[in-house]
Structure formats: structure tokens, C-alpha cells
Amino acid sequence: MLSYVGVALAASALTFLICLSRPPQVNYTSTGVSTNSQDKLNEIRKLIKERYIGDVDDDVLIEAAAKAMLEATGDQWSYYMDKQEYKYYTEDTNNAYEGIGVTVNQSKYNGGFLIEVVEENGGAALAGIKVGDVIIAVEGVSTDTMTIDEARNKIRGKKGTTVELTLNRNGQQMVLLVSRGPVAVFVAGGEMLEDNIGLVTIANFDDRCKIEVTKAIEKLVDQGAEAFIIDVRNNPGGYKSELVELLDYLLPEGVLFTSETYNGERTEDYSDASCLEMPMAVLINANSYSAAEFFAAALEEYGWAKTFGERTTGKGYFQSNFTLSDGSAIHLSVGKYFTPKGVSLAEAGDITPSVTVDVDEEMEEAIRTDTLDPVDD
Numbered sequence: 137m138l139s140y141v142g143v144a145l146a147a148s149a150l151t152f153l154i155c156l157s158r159p160p161q162v163n164y165t166s167t168g169v170s171t172n173s174q175d176k177l178n179e180i181r182k183l184i185k186e187r188y189i190g191d192v193d194d195d196v197l198i199e200a201a202a203k204a205m206l207e208a209t210g211d212q213w214s215y216y217m218d219k220q221e222y223k224y225y226t227e228d229t230n231n232a233y234e235g236i237g238v239t240v241n242q243s244k245y246n247g248g249f250l251i252e253v254v255e256e257n258g259g260a261a262l263a264g265i266k267v268g269d270v271i272i273a274v275e276g277v278s279t280d281t282m283t284i285d286e287a288r289n290k291i292r293g294k295k296g297t298t299v300e301l302t303l304n305r306n307g308q309q310m311v312l313l314v315s316r317g318p319v320a321v322f323v324a325g326g327e328m329l330e331d332n333i334g335l336v337t338i339a340n341f342d343d344r345c346k347i348e349v350t351k352a353i354e355k356l357v358d359q360g361a362e363a364f365i366i367d368v369r370n371n372p373g374g375y376k377s378e379l380v381e382l383l384d385y386l387l388p389e390g391v392l393f394t395s396e397t398y399n400g401e402r403t404e405d406y407s408d409a410s411c412l413e414m415p416m417a418v419l420i421n422a423n424s425y426s427a428a429e430f431f432a433a434a435l436e437e438y439g440w441a442k443t444f445g446e447r448t449t450g451k452g453y454f455q456s457n458f459t460l461s462d463g464s465a466i467h468l469s470v471g472k473y474f475t476p477k478g479v480s481l482a483e484a485g486d487i488t489p490s491v492t493v494d495v496d497e498e499m500e501e502a503i504r505t506d507t508l509d510p511v512d513d
Contacts, residue, residue, distance in 0.1 A: 177201065181194075181197055181198075181201075184197060185197075199216075199218060202216045202464070202466070203215075203216045206466055206467075206468075209469075211453070211469050213451065213453055213455055213467070213469050214455065214466070214467060214468045214469050215466070215467050216464070216465075216466050216467075217464060217465045217466070217467060218464050219462060219463040219464050220289070221285075221464075222457075222459075222463065222464055222465040223463075224288070224292070225457075225465075225467075228321075228342075229342050229343065229374075229375075230342070230343050231320065231321040231323050231340070231342045231343045231344055232318060232319065232320050232321060232343075233292065233318075233319055233321070234292065234293065234294055234295050234316055234317065234318055234319065235258075235259075235291060235292040235293070235316055235317075235319050236258055236259040236260040236263075236265075236291060236292075236299065236301075236314045236315075236316055236317075236319070237254065237255030237257075237258020237259060237260050237261065237319040238251050238253065238254055238255065238258070238260045238265065239251070239252050239253035239254075239255075240252060240271065240284075240287075242284050244279075245270055246270065246304075247272065247278070247279060247280040248270040248271050248272040248279050248280075248304060249270065249271045249279060249284070249287055250268070250269075250270050251265060251266070251267055251268065251269045251270070251271065252267060253267065253322070254266065254267055255319055255320070255321070255322065258317070258319050259314045259315040259316055259317055259319075260314055262315065263312045263313070263314045263315070264312065265301075265303065265312065265314070266305070268305070268306075269303045269304070269305050270303060270304040270305075271287070271291075271301055271302070271303060272302050272303065272304050272309070273301070273302035274287060274290040274291055274299065274300070274301060274302075275290060275299065275300050276300065276302070277290070292316070293316045294316065295316055295317040295318055296315075296316070296317070297315075297316050298313050298314060298315050298316065299313075299314050299316060300312070300313055300314075301314055321339070321340075322339050323338075323339055323340060323342065323343075323344045323345055323348045324336065324337060324338045324339060324345060324348035324349045324352055325337055325348070325352055326352030326353065326355060326356045327356075328356060328359050328360075328361065329365070331363075332360050332361055332362040332363070333361065333362070333363050333364070333365060334352075334353070334356030334357070334359075334361030334363070334364045334365070335364075335365045335367065336349060336352050336353060336356070336364060336365070336366045336367065337367045338366065338367065338368050338371055338428070338431075339370075339371060340371055340372055340373065340374045341371070341373055341374025341375055341378045341379050341382075341427040341428065341431070342374040342375055342378065343375070343378070345374060345375070345378040345379075345382060346378050346381040346382045346385065349382055349385075350382075350385055353412065361414075362414065362415075363414055363415040363416065363417075364414055364415070364416045364417070365416075365417050365418075365419060366416060366417070366418050366419070366435075366441070367418075367419040368418060368419065368420060368424050368428040368431055368432060369419050369420060369421040369423065369424055369445060370421065370423040370424070371423075371424050371425065371427075371428035372423075372425045372426070372428070373425040373426030373427040373428055373429075373451065374426075374427045375427070376393070376395070376405075376427070376454070376473075378427070379393070379427040379430060379431060380392055380393055380405045382431070383407060383431065383434050383435075384406075384407040384408065385410075385411075385412065386411060386412050386435065386440065387407045387411050387434065387435070387438050387440060388407065388409055388410075388411040388438070389406070389407055389408055389409040390406065390407055390438070390476065391404050391405070391406055391407075391476050392405045392406060392407050392434055392476060393405040393430065393434070393473065393474070393475075393476070394473065394474040394476075394478065395454065395471055395472075395473055395474075396471055396472055396473075396474070397470060397471040398470050398471055411440075416435060416440055416441035416442075417441055417442055417443075417444055418431070418432045418435055418436070418441050418442070418443045418444070419443075419444055419445050420432050420443050420444070420445045420446065420448050420487060420489055421445045421446040421448070422446050422447065422448065422449060423449070424445075424448040424449060424487070425448070425449045425451045426449075426451040426454075428448070429448045429449065429450070429451065429481060429486070429487045430473060430475060430481075432448070432487055433475040433476075433479065433487050434475060434476050436490065437475055437476045437477045438476065442489075442490040442491065443487065443489040443490050443491075444489050444490065444491045444493055445489050445492070445493060446489065446492065446494065447486045447487065447488050447489070447492075448486045448487040449486065450481050450482075450484070450485040450486035450487070451481060452472050452473060452480050452481030452482030452483070452484070453469040453471065453472050453473075453482055454469070454470065454471050454472065454473055455467050455468055455469050455470060456468060456470045
């Protein structure tokens, strides 16, 4: 069974962060908006302010208009972030933030938030919080009607401060005072399985990804690994630079990646001749996004690995963050990526695995039979 593998796999969860692919950041000064369009928006705002029977905050109107404009694109990957959301976003792409160091499932669990990962040496771990605990109140306020963003805003905070959490552990309630501090988010790690197979789990392709993955691989090789399973299930993507550097480490000479911007400009990224020549398998699922999908596709198209699991999300566009004058930002799709063989996920829709399997036991058998068992030439 792959039960021993599952311990190391990334949970389908939210680490009190926004998990999306990570774009470059651009400071932006507005240009090209017609006077008529601006006049219309100002007219609507003025009428609401002067004639609406109730009270409405001017900032609320502006925020709502900003969100609506991005939603009107019909692109699920383009959206508006207010100043606070953008701050969290920036912290998260650095794979480090100030908080207590827990990952919770984004879906409610009996009115609370189920803890699925406790980061080692974080405030939560030091306070005795365990995987499986359920947060049911923050600073005495019930989580029953609290959104994930509201919970995150209450739980995160500056290092040296504390937050009071009420937990449910197997039906027993407890109240813990948890210290906040710097948290380094898990990026990648490895463990040795049976038959000299190394398992490498990649949680995201943000900062430190290439460094952490290569460290994990080299450590496993030193321990005798002769083949690798690379797990990018539940991986939300990340920086193109981290993806390209990692693929360059793994693959032989050739095109790794092609980008095409909104104005038709195309660029290609290449690998040199050095590579890692070992049997490999890549695990993917419906929560493998963007960089995770292109990672799996590149290894498969080069004949370097087979893919196993479920069809992926199919995120073929890439985004840029445009910082606005008040510190807020928009996350806007500005181009699309192509696999080494020129496939666009924006058109193809997803990555379909070489072997479609849903159950761990079936996946293990398929991987061992199709990819990792040694074959005499």
C-alpha cells in the first residue's frame, strides 16, 4: 500500500494562505481608460452616495467595483486583492510568514477548522497543538460563522504576540495561548521507501523549491535510492524560475518551456546536457496546478517519467501582479505557457496521466509495474 507514502504527501488544504500560481509583481500607473467610462463610474458612485436610502462606505463601493471588473473577465485566474490580501499573498510566495504554523482544511469541519499539518518548531507545535485538532474559536469568538480569511486574519500576527485558540480534540475542549513567530513553510522533502525507491514530495514551486528538491534527491541518492517517485499532487504551482531551474537539473539538453504574452511575444527556456538519469514516476491529481502540471508534462514528454493519478486542473495561463497606488493589486492573466512539445493547457484543458488510478494500492502496483521495476537491456 502507499499508506507509508501518504504521510509525506501534501494535504488538500490551506496553510492560512492563498494558494495560486505565483506571478511577477509590477507597479502600475493607470492609462488608457476613457473619460466616458470614468464619468459613468463616478456618476453611479455619486448617485449612490447622494440618493441611496441607507449608509454605504465609499471604500466599500470602490472595492466592490474593483472586484467586479476582474470577475467580468470571466477568467477564474484573474482577481483583485485588497491591501491586506496582497500583503499575505506576498508573504506566502516567499514560503515564510509570521503566524503559528498550522495548515487547516479550507472546508468547515463541524463548524470549525480541521488542522491537517503542524509545522515543526512553530508556535502551534510548541503549544501542543496536534494534527486532527479542530479550531472552534479564536480569541473567544466562535468559528461557526467565520470565513477562512477571517480566521487567518485573526490567527496571523506579528512575532512576539500571542493568540488564544479554543480547540476540540476528540470531543474534549481546550484553550491554548499560542505564540506567533516566523514560520518557514514546508516546500519539499524526501523519504526512502522499500526497494530503494525515493519519494520526493513537492508542496509548491515558490521560493526555495529547486534548492529543497535537489537537497532531498541528493540525500536519497546517498542513501541508496535507485528510482524516484515525485509527488506534485495538491501542488498549487509557483514561480516559473523555480520550475525551469528544477527541470534543468532533471532533464537533458532541450527546450523546457515556452511562454507567449498577450502581445504575441514568445520566449523559450532551455536545459543543458547535465541531467538525472534514473527511473521516475510523477504523481498528479485534480489539485495539481500550473507549474506542477508543466513539471509533470515536461518529464513525460522527454520520456523521463510516467505520470500516475488523476487528470490535472488545466491551468495554462500565467499571471502578473499589478500593484495599485493604494497598495492593493490585481492578479491578471497576461499570457500562456506551452509544454516542451508545444502543448498549451489553455487549449488542451489538462494533463491526463499515463496511468489513471484513484486508489493508493492500485497506484503503487501501477508505478512499480510500469516504471520502477528494473528491466534488463
